[in-house]
Amino acid sequence: xxxxxxxxxxxxxxxxxxxxxxxRFTAGTSSLSFLHAIKRGRLIGxxxxxxxxxxxxxxxxxxxxxxxxxxxxELTDEGVIDKFTVVHIPIPNNPxxxxxxxxxxxxxxxxxxxxxxxxxxxxxxxxxxxKVKAVWRPESEWDxxxxxIRYFKPLGGEHD
Amino acid sequence: xTDTLNELPPLTQDFELGFTYTRSLGPVxxxxxxxxxxxxxxxxRTRAGTLLVPPPEFEPVSGASIKELExxxxxxxxxxWCWVSQPSSSAPLNKPFAWVLVRFEGCDGAMLHALxxxxxxxxxxxxxxRVRWAPERVGNVKDxxxxxVHKQ
Ligand SMILES: [Zn+2]
Numbered sequence: 001x002x003x004x005x006x007x008x009x010x011x012x013x014x015x016x017x018x019x020x021x022x023x024r025f026t027a028g029t030s031s032l033s034f035l036h037a038i039k040r041g042r043l044i045g046x047x048x049x050x051x052x053x054x055x056x057x058x059x060x061x062x063x064x065x066x067x068x069x070x071x072x073x074e075l076t077d078e079g080v081i082d083k084f085t086v087v088h089i090p091i092p093n094n095p096x097x098x099x100x101x102x103x104x105x106x107x108x109x110x111x112x113x114x115x116x117x118x119x120x121x122x123x124x125x126x127x128x129x130x131k132v133k134a135v136w137r138p139e140s141e142w143d144x145x146x147x148x149i150r151y152f153k154p155l156g157g158e159h160d
Numbered sequence: 161x162t163d164t165l166n167e168l169p170p171l172t173q174d175f176e177l178g179f180t181y182t183r184s185l186g187p188v189x190x191x192x193x194x195x196x197x198x199x200x201x202x203x204x205r206t207r208a209g210t211l212l213v214p215p216p217e218f219e220p221v222s223g224a225s226i227k228e229l230e231x232x233x234x235x236x237x238x239x240x241w242c243w244v245s246q247p248s249s250s251a252p253l254n255k256p257f258a259w260v261l262v263r264f265e266g267c268d269g270a271m272l273h274a275l276x277x278x279x280x281x282x283x284x285x286x287x288x289x290r291v292r293w294a295p296e297r298v299g300n301v302k303d304x305x306x307x308x309v310h311k312q
Contacts, residue, residue: 009197011190011194012185012190012193012194012197012298013184013185013190013193014182014183014184014185014298015182015183015185015189015299015300016180016181016182016300017181017182017183018178018179018180018181019179019181020176020177020178021177021178022174022268023174023175023176023177024172024173024174025172025173025174025175026171026172027170027171027172027173032168032169032170032171033168035171036171037259041312073170104240111258116302143226144171144173
């Protein structure tokens with residue numbers, strides 16, 4: 001047996017067991033269309049040849065039909081709030097200070113939705129079905145991602 | 161849009177998904193890891209009288225709760241092994257080593273851990289090994305830095 005200065009420190013009751021998984025994501029054909037478009041400030045969805053559902057961000061296959069999606073469809077940066085939540089708990093390393101609204105946004109002409117932030121409105125004025133429009137970052141900051149959009153804001157007049 | 165795949169350069173992105181778990185240990189593993197911190201290997205004593213390292217919380221056959229733990233020698237025998245010629249960055253040793261299944265002296269069960277060895281030729285089933293303690297211990301299985309060849 002070896003000696004240890006911690007011996008008087010009392011029983012060990014907890015154990016840290018962190019798990020870190022390193023991934024390298026390679027965009028497939030449909031994600032590639034979406035990402036190259038949003039780099040240029042455009043929003044591209046993909047349509048299912050069976051049920052005609054439009055997915056944005058693009059999916060390589062239709063969740064309903066299981067078949068490969070085919071056509072690229074350009075969408076506007078306007079849509080509706082499908083659902084939302086008010087975040088009150090700070091997220092480590094996240095510069096956004098709570099409380100803030102995260103919403104599931106379905107763009108006009110799309111059949112799925114994605115998460116984004118809601119801005120330029122009081123949290124308690126956000127409603128389901130509210131019409132919203134993207135507020136983009138300056139073009140010089142555009143990269144391959146949805147955070148080229150800073151947040152979505154209500155379309156005028158809808159929230160008063 | 162008429163982008164075709166041929167015109168679009170591929171895009172890749174590295175990212176890390178982290179889960180910063182802290183778990184509570186319960187009565188048996190608390191005592192086992194407290195023992196490791198204090199430089200002692202504790203075995204579970206079953207009602208049939210056998211000793212198990214690492215200690216389970218319940219007896220494997222009867223399902224009864226483990227109540228008794230007792231110290232055993234920090235040495236044992238290699239039951240099985242696998243040589244790692246190219247350790248990953250998260251491996252317990254930063255040079256080639258063996259993963260070994262060690263049965264502690266006088267015990268049943270076996271512990272999976274790393275064995276420090278200079279070459280694959282040094283490792284064989286049935287060889288005697290002993291614990292190499294970590295210089296600083298906190299109450300974790302890594303308090304056993306690795307096993308090392310036990311020359312008698
Ligand atoms: Zn479909």
